[in-house]
Amino acid sequence: MTLNMWMPLFALMTSLMASLVIFVLPEQGYRLRTAVNLGAALVKLGIVAVMVWGVFHGVDYGLSFTMLPGVEFVLKADALSMMFAGLSAVLWFLTTIYAVGYLEDSPNRSRFFGFFSLCVASTMGIALAGNLFTFFLFYEMLTLATYPLVVHRGTEQALRAGRAYVIYTLTGGAVLLLAIAWLQGLVGDLPFREGGHFGDADPALHGSLILIFVLLIAGLGVKAAIFPLHGWLPQAMVAPAPVSALLHAVAVVKAGAFGIVRVVYDIYGIEASAMLGLLEPLAWLAAFTILYGSARALSQVDLKRRLAFSTVSQVSYIILGICLFGPVGATGGLVHLLHQGIMKITLFFCAGNYAETLGIHRIDEMDGAGRRMPGTSLAFTVGAFGMIGAPPLAGFITKWTMGTGALASNMDWVIGVLVLSSLLNAAYFLPILHRLWFREPRGSWPHERQWGRLETSAWLFWPPMLTAAMTVLVGVLASLPFSPLSWAELVVLRAYSS
Amino acid sequence: MTLWLMAGLLFTPLAWAVLTLLTDFSRGRLVSWAGILVQVLVSLGLWLAVARDGGFYYGLGGWDAPLGIELRVDGLAVTFVLLTAVVAGACGLHAGAYIDPDKPWHRYFWPLFWFLWSGLNAVWLGGDLFNLYVGLELISLSAVGLVALGGQAGALRASLRYLLAALLGSLAYLLGVALIYGQFGTLSIAGVATWLSDHPVPSGSGMALALMIAGLALKTALFPLHRWLPPAHGIAKSPVSALLSALVVKASFYIAARLWLELGQPIGSLAAAQLIGLLGSAAVVWGSWLACRQQRLKQVVAYSSVAQIGYLFLLFPLTFSVSETVSLQAQQGMTLQVISHALAKAAMFLAAGNLILSVGSNRVDALAGVSRFLPFSLFSFGLAGVSLMSLPPSGGFAAKWLLLQASLGSGQWWWVLVLLAGGLLSAAYIFRIYRASFLESSGTDQFFHPSRSLEVIPLILAMLALGLGLASDQVLTVMALPFEGEGAP
């Protein structure tokens, strides 16, 4: 049916059009802009929901045309892309609500929301890209769309962060481009295909394939913040809270991780990657990043910076998961793509709430904030426990599945990494929780503002509550159909059966 | 039908040049707008005709070669004609609103503009060396005149310098043409190529080719012969700078490229090809570096042209002694680069002009906080920047992709490094502008919004540059078999 063909494009266009419309709206058009924002987000949510349903039942959504000689522009929806698209659609909606409240009365809102939607459109494109070339198109678009958000405040610090961001990501993009072009020259245009393409690659190509793989990972690793390419991420936390939330949970960091998943599964194929000996080193690198990020997070005094290093650590779980050669481990890695998003966005929302409502930025200012802002603090607590991997929250499902997968593929050392990282996570999250709930407030808050009937503005209050509830639900209800875990199992089933 | 189109294409610019010579600026503007309309329609018609029926040779005035002037109307040529129509038309419209009609010397803008246009068309369609020379001279002289329209002493100095370079280039070229004629007895490029395919290469013909290419390189401002370009482009009126950067330098490059593709294989050498490539690379690096260091907005854009032109010269090594596919990829890449740079750079200069008009200063740091006012021009500037940084989905990216493929395919991996580094360096100077515009400073409350028509034109051009990447395949299909043609029929 032709409608199915156009569905991916519709999904993409909702955000893109929203972005363009917002750019031309006047700065003062608060209501109209909010309506456009939320309307587009809702429409997209609907489209994605339809597509999720369709993909589950085997409907083929695809659109392609030739862009350059021998190069196709392909949009396609498979189980994996719907995973990312779904995450992006849901969290975009919530983040938009949050951002509307967060940016109330601040300047440059048109600019902000325009680029914000553009950023989400890129994410959608990344999710729905059907080959490496198309993926790269949106990957770079994401870089550009995010820059204005990172530097949004226009302070010296923000501009410095933006500069670091651009230097890292554009260089990564260049390396990625080289790798993709090389691969293209070597074997032609490769669509993403479950099971990959190099199961029976010519042994003469092995050397080049390994080198290309390294380049691909290096290029994608910048956004995925793999050690030692993570330097931009902690700096970028100067961005406004909704941006950090989106950056860490859905957009940039996840784009990198998602790309790595695509490369390993749908380009090389998991068997071929293992055969070429590529997974083991990558797994070690990911494991090191997990521990490194956590260890660095320990010593941070700025809340958002601590969260940023925590992201460095958490995203590598995804990569570690897919490097575990086996369906269960892969499920663990993939499901974390969603779980980490939900949990981290909760934490950043909360960090934003503390900053906006009480003026809290540093951890030692958080004493007793739980009494003043119980809802936010509850959400933060849930998110933090999720990150630690405490059951029955989302993080636990990840760790359990990954641990089981590691054992199934005889990589027992991964258990050690998981345990150690959980310990470190506990070491840097639990003191915060203690401060929140059990310390007495220090008198006055750094910069308090009264904001409506709730503990903070309702726009800011509900998104973290919802994501916290989701953190609990995706863990507790992990066995239901269409839960992240079940969906990840579906993805893996399709990847391994072909 | 095509007869009429050709006639329209060739004679309108000349007719309008004469016509506008007789009027003052404001009336010339009205007249020119009508002319622009005609030109754009005619170019479009021609393009469509060629896209449908394929290319043809057109003897001017019914005389065929070798006696008469023969025009080569193939896909590539008409594409460039159309490009010229779009860019020049946009610049003309912009100039009409941008240039102050009250300065008396501004009335010469329109005649010079039309002469330039006719020269460009002559170059795109020209088939023999001497005709090309005439077109080239027409372009150079009117371009110099346009630069001089700036009026101040600086503009005059820059235009004199430009004139000198242009004349020197023409001289070298002419010398080469003379040598070629002496050796082969024909001025038609195709004729020379045919002759060479039957006979051994006469000694000394390398010299002729080298002279011609050196002269053209000077006119194209290839490193290290680029010194004249930034002052001229930087100081001219924005629409003029746009014309110059987008089209004028491309004309000389176009001739050089055609010479190389027809005669390079028999006459040229590997060393020469690599040397030119090396100079191009140096231009990329050096131009970008200097662009990063400029304090004035238009100078940044002008140095960026130096860098972008460097890419074009990678055509020489990438088409010498390589397989058919690689050569094709390189040519396609180069064509896309020419088109996308023309669109993007024109957009950028026009947008820069608007920005300068808005903030009242031509310095980069005067842009602090401008993004708060969400000027369209900044947006257009940014979009054009995307193409210059060769990020997807712009035409610049498509070009870079093809060039990367060509470099990898031919095993000349060092150009890969140049391409990637060039992209990053251009990002450095473009993000410098973005950065400046995002800086929140307290002072900027004064902001002048230029009229919508001024803002829309660069936006359209930038959008075209950006969208080119998505439509590259279609564009390349029309330009099928670029740079190739049989000898005279």
Added chain:
Amino acid sequence: MMAFESFLLLLAVCVPLLYPIMALAGGSDKVMRHALPLLPIPALIFVLVAQPGGQLELPWLLNGGLWGMDELRRLFLLLTAVLWTVAGVFAVGYLKVHHLRRFCVFWGLTLAGNLGLTVAVDIASFYSFFALMTFAGYGLVVHEGTEEANRAGRVYLAMAVVGEMAILAGLLLASAAADSQMLSDIPAAIAESPQRDLMIALLIVGFGVKAGLPLLHFWLPMAHPVAPTPASAVLSGAMIKAGLLGWLVTLPFGDISLPVWGTLMVVAGAVASLGAAALGVCQQRPKTVLAYSSISQMGLMVLMVGAALADPQRAPVLLPVIALYTLHHGLAKGSLFLSAGLLLPSARMHRALMWLLVALPGLSLAGLPFTSGALAKLAMKEALAEDKLEFALAGYLSPLMTAGAVATLLLVLRYLWTLTAKLETGRNPPMLLAGWLAASSMSLLAFWWMPWNVEGLVKAPVWLPALYQVWALIWPMLVAVGIAGLTVRVTRSVKQR
């Protein structure tokens, strides 16, 4: 499981979880305070009406949930429900206004965890509730907010997290080896796995943190005294038993003989029961003494766990005894802890009665005839009888138990001694008194109607020991009294000089 029972079970675990929601929704402090004893009521009803063996499948939960109750869990669940109820009653009278709501939230969460882990049969929900109890318990420990409480909380949390991780790793390995998500499949899989020792070590250490195994016990004497009294009661009475339950449901009892692990556990148990007593009698504060007493008592249970590990044939006999001992100790210790929060009445008769009721559960711990302690001690003695146990250390167990009994009474006496110094005169709030009285009566009276099982070990009537047994129970107590008297005299004379 019938629909009604299933519903009751769900209710039992979920009702305490209402508290956080109530707190967020702005429920009144008064309601929350007075509802504290009501939270475990569904669990209590469930354990009274439901028959063991029923199971409730919750396929949507985590990796597929399965809750249920067998004989073993029944006793643990009963203990948990009873103790939390009486402690809840006590808390109504005890709590001050200070951070009341926060306390109630953590109380509810900890309770939910404690109840849930007792009925969970699948690994994921068991571990979830275990973690919930551990982390929420932190809120109870540091509630007072003093410097000391914070320090204790830090130690508690650090050790608890390490324990959690050991459990996680152990369960992961075991679950992978069993290729199952059910606890019931784990022991057999561990028994056959090549990584058996690693898994056992992880599980023993992980649950050992909670159960106060020597060297993993540091948090216990720090945390119990600083927590509010009703919280200490449930910590010591019910929550540390969760560690024990963890061992009982995961370790491979009855499948293979593990003499090395058995020996290790027995040694650990002996060190705990005697070492803790030695440390405990030196303490000044009543609740600290009680905490050491808990470690010491847990040591005796560890002893039995060790024996059960070593001798698979005897394990089926030992497990019900361990459960019985748990029940007895939990009720008695709960009552003792609550008594630390009392005020002395001024009337002489009341005062004497009160001292009697305070002392009786303590003496019960030491094995006073006609108390639950006597039954537990006798059953334990029978179960560990040298001639029926195939274990190298079997001969040492009986003297160890006797020494343990002496140590127990010494600690109890020390507790009463420190309590005399601390108790102030005043009027007890009625609910506080009611809670304590309920706890004591549970330990002294209601115990006899509870569904424990000592068939074949102690002759009926179980509450009336035979004469020779009475002597066996009494003489260690006399020794202890003698030592205590001697000590008092010596210290007095030293002080006089």
